Amino acid sequence: MSSEDLERFETAVELALSHEYKAVLPLFKFVVETERRFYLANEVQVEPKQQEGVNFVDVVLEDAWVWDMYRPVRFVERVRVISFKDVNIEEISKPTS
16 A cells, blocks of 8 residues: 555545544534644543542543544443643533524
8 A cells, every 4th residue: 555545545534534524523512632633522521630649630531422433432431531731621512403
């Protein structure tokens, strides 16, 4: 496989992932962004912690979807993220009827 073939493949997979994201977005309440991943989730628990003078956050997501083009399964029941950097959590606004 040439590098050009690989680039075309990755572009196609990323486009499919983008379409999947748009399709599943209405199923979730929160968007969560960490330094390594992007998630959609229906429950988010964040607990700031400190150990040996180091600050970090322990984030638990329930009923989640993971933006990762290399994962065979993106829907997960529970995700635990330990982060030493910023974690952004945004509540998704639902359109009013």
